[in-house]
Amino acid sequence: MTGYPANSILVLVDVSLSGQLRSGAAELIGAAASVGSAVALALAPVGNAERLGSELAALGASQVLIAEPQELASSVVMPTVDALAAAAAAVAPEAVLTANSIRGRDAAARFAARSGSALALDAVGISRDEEGIIAHHSVYGGAYLVDSAASTDALVITLRQGSSELRAEAQPSNVQQLPVAASGAPDATITAYRETAAASSRPELRGADIVVSGGRGLGSGENFSLVEGLADALGGAIGASRAAVDAGYVPQTMQVGQTGVTVAPQLYIALGISGAIQHRAGMQTSKTIIAINKDPDAPIFDIADFGVVGDIFTVVPQLVAAIEAKRG
Amino acid sequence: MKVIVLMKEVPDTYGERTLDLETGLLNRSASEPVLDEITERALEVALSHREKDANTEVILLTVGPDGTLPATLRKGLAMGADRAVHVQDSALLGADLTLTAQVIAAAAKHIGFDLIIAGNASTDGGGGALPSMLTELLGVAGLASLSTVAIDELTVSGGCNTEFDSYEASIDLPGVISVTEALPDARFPNFKGIMAAKKKPFETLDLAQLGIILDEETARSIVISAAQRPARNAGIRIEDAGDAGDQIAEFLAQNQLIKGRSA
Numbered sequence: 007m008t009g010y011p012a013n014s015i016l017v018l019v020d021v022s023l024s025g026q027l028r029s030g031a032a033e034l035i036g037a038a039a040s041v042g043s044a045v046a047l048a049l050a051p052v053g054n055a056e057r058l059g060s061e062l063a064a065l066g067a068s069q070v071l072i073a074e075p076q077e078l079a080s081s082v083v084m085p086t087v088d089a090l091a092a093a094a095a096a097v098a099p100e101a102v103l104t105a106n107s108i109r110g111r112d113a114a115a116r117f118a119a120r121s122g123s124a125l126a127l128d129a130v131g132i133s134r135d136e137e138g139i140i141a142h143h144s145v146y147g148g149a150y151l152v153d154s155a156a157s158t159d160a161l162v163i164t165l166r167q168g169s170s171e172l173r174a175e176a177q178p179s180n181v182q183q184l185p186v187a188a189s190g191a192p193d194a195t196i197t198a199y200r201e202t203a204a205a206s207s208r209p210e211l212r213g214a215d216i217v218v219s220g221g222r223g224l225g226s227g228e229n230f231s232l233v234e235g236l237a238d239a240l241g242g243a244i245g246a247s248r249a250a251v252d253a254g255y256v257p258q259t260m261q262v263g264q265t266g267v268t269v270a271p272q273l274y275i276a277l278g279i280s281g282a283i284q285h286r287a288g289m290q291t292s293k294t295i296i297a298i299n300k301d302p303d304a305p306i307f308d309i310a311d312f313g314v315v316g317d318i319f320t321v322v323p324q325l326v327a328a329i330e331a332k333r334g
Numbered sequence: 335m336k337v338i339v340l341m342k343e344v345p346d347t348y349g350e351r352t353l354d355l356e357t358g359l360l361n362r363s364a365s366e367p368v369l370d371e372i373t374e375r376a377l378e379v380a381l382s383h384r385e386k387d388a389n390t391e392v393i394l395l396t397v398g399p400d401g402t403l404p405a406t407l408r409k410g411l412a413m414g415a416d417r418a419v420h421v422q423d424s425a426l427l428g429a430d431l432t433l434t435a436q437v438i439a440a441a442a443k444h445i446g447f448d449l450i451i452a453g454n455a456s457t458d459g460g461g462g463a464l465p466s467m468l469t470e471l472l473g474v475a476g477l478a479s480l481s482t483v484a485i486d487e488l489t490v491s492g493g494c495n496t497e498f499d500s501y502e503a504s505i506d507l508p509g510v511i512s513v514t515e516a517l518p519d520a521r522f523p524n525f526k527g528i529m530a531a532k533k534k535p536f537e538t539l540d541l542a543q544l545g546i547i548l549d550e551e552t553a554r555s556i557v558i559s560a561a562q563r564p565a566r567n568a569g570i571r572i573e574d575a576g577d578a579g580d581q582i583a584e585f586l587a588q589n590q591l592i593k594g595r596s597a
Binding site: 020122126145158199290332 | 347350351352353358371372430431432435457458459460461462463464466467468469470471473474475476477478479491494495496497498499500501502503504505506509515516551552553554555556557558559560561562563566568569570571572573574577578579580581582583584585586587589591592593
């Protein structure tokens with residue numbers, strides 16, 4: 007093993023069971039490289055190490071560790087926790103960074119519990135002061151900004167997906183296998199599995215630059231085509247309010263807000279959404295907010311940069327046509 | 335089967351939630367305390383199982399300050415839980431996740447369990463990590479963020495939809511699961527349940543009784559600053575006079591938000 011710099015940040019990147027790097031690696035490595043030397047850890051099926059090493063180096067990882075556990079396809083999380091423990095022991099990082107995804111959070115939480123490390127969840131950025139790594143959080147729907155740090159030892163941080171625009175410069179490829187001793191701790195056994203990403207040509211809601219959301223004002227699931235049309239004209243992702251989800255117009259995975267996805271895109275367009283506090287909590291840190299609603303008293307207008315009191319069924323088609331015309 | 339359900343008191347999301355800017359802690363007195371909805375759904379999973387297996391005991395477990403919590407927890411007893419355990423100690427003020435998980439793990443061992451059910455993430459902290467930490471600390475199997483659950487005598491199975499994939503998985507008991515809001519709404523307590531709740535056992539424990547000694551050397555997550563973000567101001571607002579769509583397109587173009595066709 008080669009040595010690791012004292013300012014190493016260990017980054018867990020997500021790889022599919024077929025060995026493909028999933029979205030989010032560039033963001034994690036970019037954030038890590040902004041405060042130290044990014045050491046990427048990937049769990050992958052045998053035969054992908056060299057290619058993944060080059061891909062991760064291109065994203066800015068100065069060193070890449072590949073673990074190839076046998077139980078990758080049948081175990082939910084334990085191989086990842088064991089690999090994190092082995093990598094942390096080898097690297098002695100200043101911080102450990104994962105995505106704040108369901109699996110990333112599960113792995114980070116278990117690793118923190120096993121290693122007795124402090125845990126900082128759902129960070130929207132990281133930085134460094136003279137005492138070490140600091141995690142920045144956006145709390146209660148962005149109403150508060152809170153910074154946290156570990157009292158001692160490495161801080162384990164999960165980074166909100168799509169929250170950081172930092173990207174790192176490519177590094178020379180430097181990949182090695184990471185030997186991992188399986189802990190043998192109990193784990194769940196996977197009995198059925200399906201990849202669900204990339205089913206749509208539209209961007210994912212999390213991390214999208216542009217989000218168009220629909221609410222109760224759409225009136226039906228069929229009418230959601232209005233939202234889709236505008237999203238496609240802008241190259242954006244589709245979201246929904248809880249009211250639209252509860253009414254059965256769209257699946258729960260599209261829900262933006264308190265109990266759904268939190269987004270902070272460059273542009274957020276709310277169609278027929280009143281803007282209940284729970285919805286605003288999931289989108290109010292968007293850079294630019296546009297709202298169209300029939301009700302002039304809808305609270306969404308209080309935070310909109312551009313609000314239109316009008317009928318979405320006449321305004322949106324005109325808007326789509328105008329966008330098409332401007333784009334040429 | 336002995337089922338522990340983790341309950342959490344949170345500020346009602348229908349009100350404004352505030353942080354104490356001196357400490358970075360939740361300002362508890364500023365909002366109405368309620369049981370977190372997701373923990374009520376977790377309780378519903380346990381109560382539904384008890385309807386099928388009469389030998390099931392459902393125990394509520396919570397950690398938090400005295401004050402409103404005992405009254406809030408009564409709702410869970412009124413819904414049908416058999417008894418409640420409240421861990422309360424002034425040394426827990428400002429406890430981070432690591433300490434909270436240690437305390438819950440010690441309390442779960444103290445009570446004894448076959449299955450622990452939690453909500454996947456609360457509406458206030460929203461971390462979504464505690465069930466996973468608890469699983470690791472207890473050295474049992476776990477399944478996080480389940481959108482379907484099937485419980486039988488020796489195993490629990492369920493489905494999970496992540497950002498990239500979905501899977502079905504199972505664990506052998508004892509174990510820990512967390513559930514999402516895809517699971518059914520909780521039942522409402524009826525009058526009979528509310529009356530019965532007053533007589534149900536309610537145990538209060540402190541850290542000494544759980545054998546927990548706080549170690550100053552342990553790594554903790556600490557708040558180093560907290561600030562309020564300036565309120566967002568309303569911008570332009572127009573009534574549609576027949577050209578609102580064109581005006582929005584113009585606004586988007588001025589702000590470079592319309593991408594080229596190939597971009």
